[in-house]
Amino acid sequence: MPLAPTEAIKDLIRDDFKQGSGPCAVNGGVPVFVRYEDSVIELPKPTDIEVESQIHRPAYRGPIKFLKRLASPIKQVTLRNVDRFVSEMKALNPNPRVLIVGGGSVGQGMGKLYDDPKVQIFAFDIYQSPNIQFVADAHDIPMQDDVFDGVVVQAVLEHVLDPRQVASEIHRVLKPGGLIYAETPFLQQVHEGPYDFTRFTESGHRYLFRAFERIDSGASAGPGVQFMWSVDYLFRGLFRSRTAGKVAKLCVFWAQYLDRLIPEPYRVDGASGVFFLGRKSDIVLKPKEAVTHYQGAQ
Numbered sequence: 001m002p003l004a005p006t007e008a009i010k011d012l013i014r015d016d017f018k019q020g021s022g023p024c025a026v027n028g029g030v031p032v033f034v035r036y037e038d039s040v041i042e043l044p045k046p047t048d049i050e051v052e053s054q055i056h057r058p059a060y061r062g063p064i065k066f067l068k069r070l071a072s073p074i075k076q077v078t079l080r081n082v083d084r085f086v087s088e089m090k091a092l093n094p095n096p097r098v099l100i101v102g103g104g105s106v107g108q109g110m111g112k113l114y115d116d117p118k119v120q121i122f123a124f125d126i127y128q129s130p131n132i133q134f135v136a137d138a139h140d141i142p143m144q145d146d147v148f149d150g151v152v153v154q155a156v157l158e159h160v161l162d163p164r165q166v167a168s169e170i171h172r173v174l175k176p177g178g179l180i181y182a183e184t185p186f187l188q189q190v191h192e193g194p195y196d197f198t199r200f201t202e203s204g205h206r207y208l209f210r211a212f213e214r215i216d217s218g219a220s221a222g223p224g225v226q227f228m229w230s231v232d233y234l235f236r237g238l239f240r241s242r243t244a245g246k247v248a249k250l251c252v253f254w255a256q257y258l259d260r261l262i263p264e265p266y267r268v269d270g271a272s273g274v275f276f277l278g279r280k281s282d283i284v285l286k287p288k289e290a291v292t293h294y295q296g297a298q
Contacts, residue, residue, distance in 0.1 A: 004097075004120045006031070006133050012122070017142040024142075031134040033142035034126075040161065040195065041126045041137055073256075077220050078109030078183065081277055085181045086112055086119065088215065088279075089150045092177055094118060096149035099173060101138050101166070102156035104129040107183075113152070122148070141169045150179040155273075157184045159195050163208055171211050174280045180212055186219075186271045187226045189233040202274045203294050210285035212278030218295065222259035223270035228252055265297035 009031065017024055017033045025032045036043045089096040095118050100107075103123030106114060113119060122143075123132045136142050138153075138160055151170045157163045170180055184205055190196045200208060206217055231252050236245030259267060268274070285293075 002114065002117055002119055002121055003131070003133060004122050008120075009122065009133055012143050012147050014142055014144050030128050030132070033134060033136045035137070035140060038140070039126075039137045072108075074109045075221055077218075077275065079112075081181060081216070081220075081275055082109055082112050084216070085150060085152075085179060085277060086116060088179055088277075090118070092175075092179075093149045095120065097122065097147065098150040098152065099141075099143065099148045100124070100132075101141075101151060101153040101170065102126075102159075103132050103152075106131055107152070107154040110152070110154070138166045138169065141173055143173045145172050146175045146178075148173050148178055149175055150181070152181050154181075154183045155185070157182065157200070157208075158188075158198050159192060161197055163198055163200075167208050167211070171280055176280060178280045179215075180209060180276065180278050180280070182209065183220045183273055183275045185273045188229050188272055200274060202268045202271065202296070203290060205274045205276050206293050207285060207287075207290040209276050209278050210290070211281060212276075213281040213283070214276070214278050214293075216277045217275060218264055219267040219271035219273070220275040221256075221272040222262055222267035223272070224255040224257065224259040224262070226270060226272035227255045229272060263297070265295060269296040269298060 013024075013033070032044075034041050086096075089098070097120045098113065100121060100123035102125050103121075104125030104127055114121065124134050124136045124141075125132050126135060126137060128135060134142075138156065139162055151174055153166070153170065157166060160166050174180065182205070184200050186199055186201055186205075188199065202217060202219065206214065228249050232245040232249040234245075235248035236242055238244070262270075
């Protein structure tokens with residue numbers, strides 16, 4: 001995993017976040033760049049060893065890990081998009097610098113990005129993890145303008161209070177012509193409890209990234225995956241049991257493969273999640289263009 005050395009961060013940090021002139025601290029050996037008064041992140045206690053996640057994140061092993069992968073395999077759409085994302089970046093810079101927003105866990109399908117020795121990865125999240133170099137809030141990214149060749153934000157934007165602000169920050173830190181790859185839920189039930197705020201249709205997701213030229217966009221997971229989510233939460237509610245929901249979801253794991261039979265316009269209208277691959281631009285998508293962008297079947 002080619003995480004850039006922590007020392008490489010220093011030259012990229014904004015002046016207002018540097019130690020001695022802003023909200024910079026070191027917690028458990030990891031730099032923390034957070035304005036706590038403007039964030040949902042809790043201020044660590046002086047006795048805290050590290051900035052912990054506000055959500056319990058279990059580590060899956062053995063048979064449980066196998067069952068989880070059965071119910072949620074790596075999406076072929078993501079593999080295809082990440083491959084294109086890396087190729088497009090390398091066309092601009094053979095040794096691209098990539099920022100992972102919400103990189104506490106390595107996202108599904110991101111293997112090619114992380115395994116490429118020519119890609120230099122910078123990753124942050126709102127909690128400490130072996131997969132990040134610093135803690136920060138995506139609403140206020142502590143990096144300088146125009147420093148990254150690419151940014152990845154996968155399964156994160158539903159958990160931020162102001163996705164438009166985060167999209168603006170991503171645009172700011174990208175170099176001219178730099179690439180964004182985003183995956184965000186559309187039809188999914190609440191997950192991560194009080195830290196879940198927003199959903200996007202494919203058209204709404206496109207308009208969120210209106211300051212980017214579209215390379216590709218669409219459904220990252222279709223109605224079959226959405227059906228599995230619904231079965232999970234139906235049985236979870238009926239039996240007041242998360243375990244009951246997961247067992248029911250496993251019983252219909254086959255539904256996700258039906259997505260391969262559904263044409264893209266119908267996948268878009270009933271998507272579990274959507275994606276956007278784009279390039280930083282000076283031309284902003286107009287409201288009327290957001291309407292004509294619609295790719296569904298209606």
